[in-house]
Amino acid sequence: MPEKGNIAQPVIEIKDLYKSFGNNHVLRGFDFILNEGENVAVLGKSGSGKSVLIKCIIGLIKIDRGQMNVLGQSVPDLSQKELDAIRRDVGFLFQGAALYDSMSVKENLEFPLRRHHEKMNGGTSMSKRVEEALDSVGLLHTLHLMPSELSGGMKKRVALARTLILQPKIILYDEPTGGLDPITGREISYLINEVQSKYKAAALIITHDLVCAKITTNRIVILSEGKNYIEGSYDELDQSNDTIVQEFFKK
Ligand SMILES: Nc1ncnc2c1ncn2[C@@H]1O[C@H](COP(=O)(O)OP(=O)(O)OP(=O)(O)O)[C@@H](O)[C@H]1O
Numbered sequence: 334m335p336e337k338g339n340i341a342q343p344v345i346e347i348k349d350l351y352k353s354f355g356n357n358h359v360l361r362g363f364d365f366i367l368n369e370g371e372n373v374a375v376l377g378k379s380g381s382g383k384s385v386l387i388k389c390i391i392g393l394i395k396i397d398r399g400q401m402n403v404l405g406q407s408v409p410d411l412s413q414k415e416l417d418a419i420r421r422d423v424g425f426l427f428q429g430a431a432l433y434d435s436m437s438v439k440e441n442l443e444f445p446l447r448r449h450h451e452k453m454n455g456g457t458s459m460s461k462r463v464e465e466a467l468d469s470v471g472l473l474h475t476l477h478l479m480p481s482e483l484s485g486g487m488k489k490r491v492a493l494a495r496t497l498i499l500q501p502k503i504i505l506y507d508e509p510t511g512g513l514d515p516i517t518g519r520e521i522s523y524l525i526n527e528v529q530s531k532y533k534a535a536a537l538i539i540t541h542d543l544v545c546a547k548i549t550t551n552r553i554v555i556l557s558e559g560k561n562y563i564e565g566s567y568d569e570l571d572q573s574n575d576t577i578v579q580e581f582f583k584k
Pocket residue numbers: 354357359377378379380381382383384385386428
């Protein structure tokens with residue numbers, strides 16, 4: 334018998350996932366596996382269902398059919414309390430990465446800790462966690478600033494720190510480089526790599542930014558017509574003659 338410890342365990346397992354909104358059949362038989370410690374990108378055109386997929390994973394949207402297992406639990410069967418518990422282990426960086434504008438950077442970072450760790454209400458352990466997370470995105474000096482005093486790239490970094498603060502086992506990134514210039518986008522991509530290895534989380538990175546996918550992942554899945562159309566490494570897909578793949582990779 335092989336030792337369980339040597340085999341990467343799936344942290345997300347999706348089988349034959351269907352999700353429609355009325356006549357809009359968004360996901361139609363999507364299959365996907367994310368293993369422990371792995372970083373995978375899902376690439377898809379605007380409106381192809383990428384954000385819907387992330388919301389299904391964390392149970393914000395109810396799936397119509399199929400299997401959705403996260404950290405060994407079937408998401409559609411979870412109670413609200415169990416969903417809350419799983420969201421402690423699954424961090425997500427929403428598209429837009431909105432911070433609470435009326436709260437300082439420090440308060441933004443304390444927010445998830447207060448929500449998920451009642452015992453940590455204030456005190457030194459909380460300050461330490463906040464400072465460590467902010468330091469890992471290189472922004473410790475912004476602790477007392479307001480979001481309005483930060484650039485777009487800095488806001489993304491703070492939002493990433495807020496995701497890291499609960500030390501999640503999986504991080505779901507929805508367009509982490511969206512709306513940023515190419516240089517800042519690249520910086521964020523390298524930062525994602527850094528924090529992923531520091532926090533040893535698995536990552537699902539939803540993007541249409543090929544540079545981000547190339548930097549942050551070793552496997553890319555293309556979502557097209559509601560399905561996992563094709564997958565491969567950046568180089569494999571880059572050399573593909575398939576017309577749908579080429580739409581993403583043409584230079
Ligand atoms: N709550 C909802 N109710 C009804 N329709 C929805 C809902 N959420 C998403 N949709 C529809 O599902 C489809 C996929 O949306 P989704 O936001 O997943 O696209 P996306 O791939 O993330 O696009 P983008 O790259 O622009 O962010 C769209 O047609 C959208 O209108």
